[in-house]
Amino acid sequence: MSKDEFDEYRDNYVETVEKSVEFSGLRHSFFQESKALIIKDLIEQYLPDNSRKTLLDVGCGVGALHPYIDKMFTKIHGVDVSAESITKAKINNPMHDYQYYEGHTLPFADNSVDMSLAVCVMHHVPTNLWDNFLSEKTRVVRPGGLVCLIEHNPINPATRLSVARCPFDEDAVLLGARPMRKRLRQANLDCVKTRHFVFFPTNKPIIRSIERRIGWLPLGAQYAAIGIPR
Numbered sequence: 001m002s003k004d005e006f007d008e009y010r011d012n013y014v015e016t017v018e019k020s021v022e023f024s025g026l027r028h029s030f031f032q033e034s035k036a037l038i039i040k041d042l043i044e045q046y047l048p049d050n051s052r053k054t055l056l057d058v059g060c061g062v063g064a065l066h067p068y069i070d071k072m073f074t075k076i077h078g079v080d081v082s083a084e085s086i087t088k089a090k091i092n093n094p095m096h097d098y099q100y101y102e103g104h105t106l107p108f109a110d111n112s113v114d115m116s117l118a119v120c121v122m123h124h125v126p127t128n129l130w131d132n133f134l135s136e137k138t139r140v141v142r143p144g145g146l147v148c149l150i151e152h153n154p155i156n157p158a159t160r161l162s163v164a165r166c167p168f169d170e171d172a173v174l175l176g177a178r179p180m181r182k183r184l185r186q187a188n189l190d191c192v193k194t195r196h197f198v199f200f201p202t203n204k205p206i207i208r209s210i211e212r213r214i215g216w217l218p219l220g221a222q223y224a225a226i227g228i229p230r
């Protein structure tokens, strides 16, 4: 997908995702809540102190996830290659900070944030830019902070179906958890891990605690990949 093709989804991003997953009977909000719960777990585990936490969300789109996670951070910055999505994100979430960037060098200093995130973005980045994408996401995070990516699990049949039904995923190149871990290690990250989630169509606490235990199984619809910069 060329870098500004998401511009045309600025007003119907959520509806487009909902249409592609409607066969599952699940709403977009369910997936957002699932991601927020994983992010919360990761923060509690890897950034446990109570001090200020800043997030850079790379490929933030229209900022649809931010209302679900904004209590976890003192400051959220979002960047995207879609200028129209950034305009919409600013309208949706005026309390956060959004910037367009050209897709190569993140407009942030080295070691300037506690966590960088990219949710369902990597599969839209041209594969020849994947190494640069990961090294930029690593560069901006302070040593001991957290680099996190959430991606579709290509092994999961429901994920494959929703990707096939989604018009903006037409040229998506899905990356499985194992090759993702390899790339994160090559990006000089320590403690590289992946955890699968969305095994079941509910976020009830009992199911969540089961999912926490089976996150190593590469069967959930999505996975979170993390690493810690040295």
Ligand SMILES: C[S@@+](CC[C@H](N)C(=O)[O-])C[C@H]1O[C@@H](n2cnc3c(N)ncnc32)[C@H](O)[C@@H]1O
Pocket (backbone or CB within 6 Å): 003, 006, 058, 059, 060, 061, 062, 063, 064, 065, 079, 080, 081, 082, 085, 103, 104, 118, 119, 120, 121, 124, 125, 133
């Ligand atoms: C499927 S949307 C996900 C949006 C958002 N992360 C979310 O979960 O709601 C993918 C986003 O990645 C952005 N994108 C594509 N290539 C990018 C790149 N190289 N750097 C940053 N964002 C990129 C697109 O413009 C789009 O907004």
